[in-house]
Amino acid sequence: MTNQPMPTLHNILAARPHVYRHLKPTPLFPYAGLSQLIGAEVWVKHENHQPTGAFKVRGGLNLAAHLTPEERRGGLFTASTGNHGQSVAYAAKVSGIRATIAVPEGANPGKVAAMRGLGAEVIFHGADFDTAREWIAAEAEEHGGRFVGPTEELLIAGVGTYGLEIVEELPDVEVIIVPVGAGSGACGTSIAAKSINPNIQVIAAQSAQAPAMQRSWQSGQLVSAEMRTFAEGVATRVPFANTQRIMRHYLDDFVLVDDSDIKQAIRLHLEHTHNLAEGAGAVSLAAALQLKDRLAGKKVVLVLSGGNLSTANLRSILQNS
Amino acid sequence: MTNQPMPTLHNILAARPHVYRHLKPTPLFPYAGLSQLIGAEVWVKHENHQPTGAFKVRGGLNLAAHLTPEERRGGLFTASTGNHGQSVAYAAKVSGIRATIAVPEGANPGKVAAMRGLGAEVIFHGADFDTAREWIAAEAEEHGGRFVGPTEELLIAGVGTYGLEIVEELPDVEVIIVPVGAGSGACGTSIAAKSINPNIQVIAAQSAQAPAMQRSWQSGQLVSAEMRTFAEGVATRVPFANTQRIMRHYLDDFVLVDDSDIKQAIRLHLEHTHNLAEGAGAVSLAAALQLKDRLAGKKVVLVLSGGNLSTANLRSILQNS
Numbered sequence: 001m002t003n004q005p006m007p008t009l010h011n012i013l014a015a016r017p018h019v020y021r022h023l024k025p026t027p028l029f030p031y032a033g034l035s036q037l038i039g040a041e042v043w044v045k046h047e048n049h050q051p052t053g054a055f056k057v058r059g060g061l062n063l064a065a066h067l068t069p070e071e072r073r074g075g076l077f078t079a080s081t082g083n084h085g086q087s088v089a090y091a092a093k094v095s096g097i098r099a100t101i102a103v104p105e106g107a108n109p110g111k112v113a114a115m116r117g118l119g120a121e122v123i124f125h126g127a128d129f130d131t132a133r134e135w136i137a138a139e140a141e142e143h144g145g146r147f148v149g150p151t152e153e154l155l156i157a158g159v160g161t162y163g164l165e166i167v168e169e170l171p172d173v174e175v176i177i178v179p180v181g182a183g184s185g186a187c188g189t190s191i192a193a194k195s196i197n198p199n200i201q202v203i204a205a206q207s208a209q210a211p212a213m214q215r216s217w218q219s220g221q222l223v224s225a226e227m228r229t230f231a232e233g234v235a236t237r238v239p240f241a242n243t244q245r246i247m248r249h250y251l252d253d254f255v256l257v258d259d260s261d262i263k264q265a266i267r268l269h270l271e272h273t274h275n276l277a278e279g280a281g282a283v284s285l286a287a288a289l290q291l292k293d294r295l296a297g298k299k300v301v302l303v304l305s306g307g308n309l310s311t312a313n314l315r316s317i318l319q320n321s
Numbered sequence: 322m323t324n325q326p327m328p329t330l331h332n333i334l335a336a337r338p339h340v341y342r343h344l345k346p347t348p349l350f351p352y353a354g355l356s357q358l359i360g361a362e363v364w365v366k367h368e369n370h371q372p373t374g375a376f377k378v379r380g381g382l383n384l385a386a387h388l389t390p391e392e393r394r395g396g397l398f399t400a401s402t403g404n405h406g407q408s409v410a411y412a413a414k415v416s417g418i419r420a421t422i423a424v425p426e427g428a429n430p431g432k433v434a435a436m437r438g439l440g441a442e443v444i445f446h447g448a449d450f451d452t453a454r455e456w457i458a459a460e461a462e463e464h465g466g467r468f469v470g471p472t473e474e475l476l477i478a479g480v481g482t483y484g485l486e487i488v489e490e491l492p493d494v495e496v497i498i499v500p501v502g503a504g505s506g507a508c509g510t511s512i513a514a515k516s517i518n519p520n521i522q523v524i525a526a527q528s529a530q531a532p533a534m535q536r537s538w539q540s541g542q543l544v545s546a547e548m549r550t551f552a553e554g555v556a557t558r559v560p561f562a563n564t565q566r567i568m569r570h571y572l573d574d575f576v577l578v579d580d581s582d583i584k585q586a587i588r589l590h591l592e593h594t595h596n597l598a599e600g601a602g603a604v605s606l607a608a609a610l611q612l613k614d615r616l617a618g619k620k621v622v623l624v625l626s627g628g629n630l631s632t633a634n635l636r637s638i639l640q641n642s
Binding site: 025027029113272276308309314319 | 345346348350351352353354357367369370372374431434435437438439588591592593595596597599628629630632635636639640
């Protein structure tokens, strides 16, 4: 792994003006129903209330603010299962530059429509995120554009602003549970929380049906793994070295939750918070239910990272309950 | 009808410190998918992002800030199908006073649980809102408490703060569509919008299966009507004189939308905004689809007044599409 310095709280503070030029802090609400269910004081950080429905837009805005004139002219190129792409499309739109986004075949149609609605060019390519990513990186080079990797440090610093919002608004938070796809959210959150108060436990969670990041974190090696989760926001097959390094330094634990428990968590969010969570967004609640004993009586924040669940998935999840 | 002076923009401005002591402004987002569907520039005012999931909490906070010491000691008494009750319960909790709330039999269980989660005493009484209301008003008097009617001026001024937020954030808004239950939201919105810019069209909407307020507005007479809508937030059987008077002064139009179109609008919100709207919350979108021709090319704000749809209703709405 690399020897570059890791991003710090300084980078998150520096990202704030770029993020808050376009966005407002998201709500952090306590929920009596979830608290009763888990036996803890449960708060939800509503990143699903972003204009794009997910936390990643914070990172895109920070990245777009740091482009050179050449990069602005060449435009942004990236690959995404949806939320990162919406982030890049949103940042490009408000910055007046072009965005080209490769998505895997079968990508969430609502997310694709949202990217196009933001003015991005969306191209379907390959069976999964990693295939789309390799292809679009080559396209970017060919067209003199700026390829945006999903775990760039400017993205981590940008998304870390929600971690900072949590600790500023609820200074006595004891546990934060955050989902992991490529890891930028878990990195940003843990850098913010641990730099301010090392006693805050930050626990990451991922689908057991896509465990590459969790296995890499546990073993200290970069290991790929099978990927067959329905939750595209955490559907990582090939791990990322830079976010692994940060997570090994900062995270207290990293757990896996079964897709069936993620679906149950989506139903519980609808019932108790009246929010639509996508799979990745419900991972934190699924993990909290699994970790009930460890959380008992504690002040816990669940990051509801995104709400962009397709209607087809929602219908099937409600039918099979 | 009464000759009392109507509330004005002054009352809304005066409510702001009481509202923002506990709440933040809610998001106002544009949605490309809805804009395409309606053929207008469509924005959504996210009152479903309130801690109680609905706009009414703004009014409760303004009312609680104006109680006498005697009223604080006696506690608050009210009747509600859910959102007004959550508002009173929330305001009572943050103000350190007791709340007793009568709900009709069969009330939305999620809303009842939320009121209890906020510490309120909830009592089931009668078949509909109006029956529960008469009973609890007598209870309040017997116990020396403060009965809170659903259309008190302090409530109208408090909820009017979201109307002001709309016009401040999007000064060139041309049309605002707002649902009507008892009418406090439509009154607050139209007072704010029309006082600032009389050219803004404010259009109210209600379920065709509960048309009492719309028929009263059209006829200039207070007429009760049948009430059989599934959308408890707009399920008014007996009209309210004070909100009628304000609406007759300020509203540009008042339309009815069928329950089946409200259900379709709930599905469209899930698909295009990824937000759970309750029936009352989706009325504005249903009305916009009905008024497409009038709205063509305009800048339109739809008030998504609340998101507290029960899981049972959601399941049935998704199954029957």
